[in-house]
Amino acid sequence: MNQGSADKTRVDRTARKTVGDFTHPDPRITCRNVSVHYGDKCAVRNVDLDIGRNEVIALIGPSGCGKSSFLRCLNRMNDTIEGCRVSGEFRMDGNDLYDPDMDVVLLRAQVGIVFQKPNPFPKSIFDNVAYGPRIHGLAQTRAGVEEIVETSLKRAGLWEEVKDYLNDPGTSLSGGQQQRLCVARAIAVNPEVVLMDEPCSALDPIATARIEELIDELSELYSIVIVTHSMQQAARVSERTAYFHLGDLIEVGATDEVFTKPQHKLTEDYITGRFG
């Protein structure tokens, strides 16, 4: 206890400028000067960050630091939250995400999301995965839909477990299976970026390991932004890591550097477990 408070006095709380290089040589999404407010409360303040092509970037930080809020900006899921205001500039391949002409439906088909709590539709496993392709008209025939469902479930590592129970309700699966089902549902529409909001927080280590393997495989095709509370997980799966603290982006860098040689005091305190 005493040691912690002594450390905190050493932290320079005014230094909230982002340490490290927030740009990426081959960016998929560029975010500049991003702020998110819920009513009067500021959740994210003036964040600049690039999401690279085919990279896995981990967003870490203590609870309430704004990393989920930032993540949800990337496919405008924040639009649905009452009283939420987003400012700043988001560009994906040069297109402004928050342009009034931007089609949100199209955006969300391109930028898929996996939520913290597994939330399969209360429908069959098959329909869960087939829903996205069906509404977007990705397959014209039943056979086409079946093929998408099969490949998506295979890529999510769930096919072998559920191939004989495709008509069972998705909610009857275990937590880890449900989360992989949600991943399969997200990748079934063939997104270009996948956002993951603490996808393993409700899972046991085995299920977590499967999801992490999956992230590795998916990173060959997609850009992945993952929010996580587990620093080991961030270290295992990501190429770059961004550390958020109370709404500020404190430090960005290659994952091994952030974890081995954190430059900012706050980052160091967090990853060494002094607070968070």
Next chain:
Amino acid sequence: MNNRGGADMPVDTTQIIKRTLARRYRREARFRRMGLFAVVLGLAFLSLLLFSIVSKGYTAFWQTFVLMDVHLDAGVIDPEGTLDQEVMFAADYGGMIKASLRDTFPEVTQRREKRDLYRLVSSGAGFYLREEVLQNPDAIGKTIQIWVPADDDVDMLMKGHFDRDKPEEDRRIKDQQIAWVDRLVDQNRIELRFNTTFFTAGDSREPELAGIWAAVCGSFFTLVITLLLAFTMGVATAVYLEEFTPKNRWTDLIEVNINNLAAVPSIVYGLLGLAVFINFFGLPRSVPLVGGLVLALMTLPTIIIASRAALKSVPPSIRDAALGVGASKTEMVFHHVLPQAMPGMLTGTIIGMAQALGESAPLLMIGMVAFIADAPGGFTDPSTVLPVQIYLWADSPERAFVERTSAAIMILLAFLFSMNGLAVLLRKRFERRW
């Protein structure tokens, strides 16, 4: 186990908790007993109500019939032998019934006595005879045996509702008539038979000819209109308000108004129906169409409130999931939220429909209280509804309408139960799909 607090906490916490436990359990037991008492009391009142209705009403499902030998006089029914339906329809069948009665009791000669004799059978007995003749024209010229309904006073006598020991002037049936009935009983010419008339006929001034069918039809047509309008509009309103409108002062105002409308006395809706639908739009009175419109207005707030509650209870994670794979807002609502909310919406709808089924006050205002003997054939035929029919019968002086009132209440309850059963089935179906 003890003294974790050391010197400054000398009392064992376990002891403290144990001391409070007895009191806490007592409180729980008391609450349980109160709950049980409330349930038992409720059930007692319910069974009392059902018992009183059934015990009063079950006799209405039987009706006293008299067996008569009727000579079908060809000269009266079909004088020209053409078998023309119209001629046969217009013949004096009542006269033949009377002639038959005179033959059965040849000692009756005086005018007044004859009149009392004729009162043994229903004034509608002729219609039964006509029906028989029109179906079997071959019988014309012969003497046939036919069961015709007895008069309601005879019916009451047979069912034991009249006290024979009372002085003659205090009862509706005379000593002489009782003697005749007893003679018919001795001859096995009188018996209680199942009362099909009650289920197939419309209202009548004569209890033995009155039936519930017209009111059932009226209620059915009215409720069809109510259901179609109130359910579609209610669900659409709820979905729009809950899912699509921004939350602001106007939607708050609308919400407050809807909640207030749910509490408006139903007769006010009747006045509105009278002023708007009948006087302004010129729709006919006493018809299921207007009744259904009025009841739809009355039920709408109930359905909207229940539907909004059902929509609110759909977990936001489902909405996020749908939006997350790129569903538009409308797709999200219709593919995921609405099916999830449907069981709750159906529950609300059924409550509203049950309310509408039992409602009579607003229908009185739009003229559905009129005496209507024929079953309506559509939405624009004059008709009455079950609760109004019950009210009308309860208001009638004849003793025989007492049991028919209770019987009609049973029919109303059966109608209600079957509606509820249907809703439960539907709800199960919707729930099983997930």
